[in-house]
Amino acid sequence: MTGHARIWHLVAILGIFSLPLIIMYVFQVVESVAAPAPGSLIPGELDLENWRFLWGSIDSGRPSIWRVTLNTFLFASITSFLVCALSLTAGYALSRLNLPARPLFLGGLIILHAFPTVTLIIAIFIILQMMGLYDTLLGIILVKAALELPFGIWIMKGFYDTVPWEIEMAGVQDGASRLRVWWELVLPQIKPGLSALLIISFLAAWSEFVLPLVLAPGSGAQVLATYMNAVINDDTNQDFGLFKAVGMFYSLPVILIYLLFQKQLMNIYGGGTKG
Structure with missing residues (x-):
């Protein structure tokens, strides 16, 4: 087995073990912009309501996300x-x-x-x-x-x-x-x-x-x-x-x-x- 083949085998093994984590991140990204209906895993229509904190405060008692980002x-x-x-x-x-x-x-x-x-x-x-x-x-x-x-x-x-x-x-x-x-x-x-x-x-x-x-x-x-x-x-x-x-x-x-x-x-x- 050549060196390149061994590297690709190692990448494939690491990819299999990392797959659950990758899937969870993909679901997080998808559900942040298209939340599925209750009890379903299929994403719904595109909806940016979850990202409303970017252009306004979530509620009156919470600071702006941009002020918090500047603090961070x-x-x-x-x-x-x-x-x-x-x-x-x-x-x-x-x-x-x-x-x-x-x-x-x-x-x-x-x-x-x-x-x-x-x-x-x-x-x-x-x-x-x-x-x-x-x-x-x-x-x-x-x-x-x-x-x-x-x-x-x-x-x-x-x-x-x-x-x-x-x-x-x-x-x-x-x-x-x-x-x-x-x-x-x-x-x-x-x-x-x-x-x-x-x-x-x-x-x-x-x-x-x-x-x-x-x-x-x-x-x-x-x-x-x-x-x-x-x-x-x-x-x-x-x-x-x-x-x-x-x-x-x-x-x-x-x-x-x-x-x-x-x-x-x-x-x-x-x-x-x-x-």
């Missing part, structure tokens, strides 16, 4: 920017500088990353209240960025480890400052890892549900995840067609990002793990 975009964008900016500098220090207790610090990063977020909710809730950041978008941005930092620092440290030290030494010997050497010689070498971390941090914040639900329950800081939760938990007017349409709207940016940046996401495995 700001939450994900600023969180990913903070994670990348801080991981760049901290990862460089851990990779290049002989810091005291460096192995213990690296071990602590792994423990923090593996620590369940939900166990910290009460402490985070108290701290945000004391700082006056409870029920604000800024509060959940800072919390999410702090929780994503251990992963980001460890990943960037691994990418810095793959950059030969001789490159920096040559730049310093030619008279360049340490900052210029980092900017012009080192940073281009780790751009694939930085791009992957930026995308992963953005997606992690975009899909976050627990932190906005608990730490920002008001409508002013509502994001799409909590918006969907409010739609499905509306006891006075449960509309599953509307819920499916909002779910499709919520997932479209994630699907597009995965389709457009597959190669960049795979680069997250390119960094070294030297201690």
